[in-house]
Amino acid sequence: MRSEELPVIRQLALFANMSEDNFAPLLQAAYLQTFPPQVQLITEGDPADFLHVVVEGTIELFAIANGRETALQLLRPYSTFILAAVLKDAVYLMSARTLEKSRILMIPSQDVRAAFERDAAFARSIVVELASAFRAMVKEQKNQKLRSGIERLANLLLRLHAEQGGDGTLALPCDKRTLAVLLGMTPENLSRAFGTLKPYGVEVNGGEIRLTKLRDLETLAKPTPLIDDIAT
Amino acid sequence: MRSEELPVIRQLALFANMSEDNFAPLLQAAYLQTFPPQVQLITEGDPADFLHVVVEGTIELFAIANGRETALQLLRPYSTFILAAVLKDAVYLMSARTLEKSRILMIPSQDVRAAFERDAAFARSIVVELASAFRAMVKEQKNQKLRSGIERLANLLLRLHAEQGGDGTLALPCDKRTLAVLLGMTPENLSRAFGTLKPYGVEVNGGEIRLTKLRDLETLAKPTPLIDDIAT
DNA sequence: ACGTCTGATTGATAATTATCAATTCCAATT
């Protein structure tokens, strides 16, 4: 793999502390590919052949059972995904598709596992990444089981608002259909939830949202760092 | 720490491949304590000072927000918990309490992190353990978002049944109140769900369950390895 | 055996969420 992205990849938390001797062969074996929107990259149940890194675009992790589909996570640069399956040499538990044109770095699983054995700094980064992913899942679980749909939406809006500068406006990261399944509700209910939030200063204009009564919205949402902080 | 459990602890997947030189000091710093039922061991939001290992008994991981409480996991020997918080040196995201008299091994966080740095085999075990925990959370997320309450109960019964020998009977691992919140429903609804499952051969007698129409129950539950297999 | 307590169940009702159908909106074409 050769590309102008190499320096930025090198700087990712996962690779930053790796020795050059171990980084170079890892990337040599990797592919950097661009995919159009709505392409399914991986399918749950398949063996995990590659560790994926989102370099550009948006990826949706989703799962299907009983004819129902749900979204589990939305990934933006620079996130890895299915690290756990790669490390356990197991099958994928989630499927992944591009939501927009996306560039994905794919590193063969065995190379990742080999580098883990050889490079202690990489091993440390892997563990931090994995622990973070675990904690994100725990938070999502709490979000899902302890909050109503409206509360989940309110908190998501507050989080996006904060992430995007906190100037009173925010842009939704995907279409509302995907947002709905991500929040664990139907598109129809999401529409109604936005309606319910109108008295709390939520003005919707397509994918652009204005929050005019932050205080009120926060009172409703009751955000807590133990669910809503990305970092911790 | 001195005890007759030392050999069995040594055999746990997490420690089995560790060098004796690294294992001994890790356990020297650890505590093995017995707790009565209904004791809260850790509280979400507190800094993660110890890695916990259930040596005996049952532990419930739970979380509270908005005045609601939910159970996230039930742990039996020999499971570790809050590994992620320990590795990230972060606060607990979940609280833990004993459900019955339980013996817990507690290893100071910094010793775990130090051993991770020093012992490559331990590092590998940690990663496998963490990856497994992550995948368990993903499965639980899918279980929660893709299934109705009755389906979740049906699948849990099938899983317990298989774990306990598959002879047509099974014992619930905790009281029904805890079981209900674990399944993401109210105790009242769990009662009714059991009622709904009666035509599918589910006979309830306190915590003892008989499954007399396995085929029918499986048709309803539609279990899938991508949610219900512990191992994968 | 008796009361007492907690957990479990049942009934009645309300709140939440899903489903189905029908528009409406909007952007991309022709």
Added chain:
DNA sequence: AATTGGAATTGATAATTATCAATCAGACGT
């Protein structure tokens, strides 16, 4: 400008789940 197709919204209704209240059952101690 008209057309078209997908997304979004809205309305009507149903299913699911929660809540509140009351009762019941069993374990426990006296």
